[in-house]
Amino acid sequence: MRIGSLEQKSFVSRSRRYDGAVPHVYLLRCRDGTLYAGAAVDLARRLRDHRAGRASRYTRARLPVELAWSHEVATWGEALREEARIKRLDRAAKLELCNPREKRS
Numbered sequence: 322m323r324i325g326s327l328e329q330k331s332f333v334s335r336s337r338r339y340d341g342a343v344p345h346v347y348l349l350r351c352r353d354g355t356l357y358a359g360a361a362v363d364l365a366r367r368l369r370d371h372r373a374g375r376a377s378r379y380t381r382a383r384l385p386v387e388l389a390w391s392h393e394v395a396t397w398g399e400a401l402r403e404e405a406r407i408k409r410l411d412r413a414a415k416l417e418l419c420n421p422r423e424k425r426s
Contacts, residue, residue: 344362344394345360346407347367347391348391348407349387353383360401390419
């Protein structure tokens with residue numbers, strides 16, 4: 322559609338197809354005891370990349386890493402927001418995510 326001398330393009334929703342994979346937010350425990358927060362659509366592949374030293378400079382310098390916690394989310398945007406929120410938590414709160422205390426009656 323033309324409006325004046327500018328062409329207006331119609332915008333189509335860009336919903337991503339993940340081919341069965343579901344976005345996750347995760348915490349890794351590194352060799353030195355630090356925790357690394359991340360987000361991935363294909364969690365298994367991302368873990369393989371971390372373990373092979375191809376996923377991030379931070380974890381590459383702290384191999385081996387192990388999955389300490391993960392959480393499935395509905396959308397990639399939600400995964401990125403949750404990752405940012407987790408990165409702002411202090412260490413104690415991140416550890417609480419990894420090892421939730423049992424509720425006491």
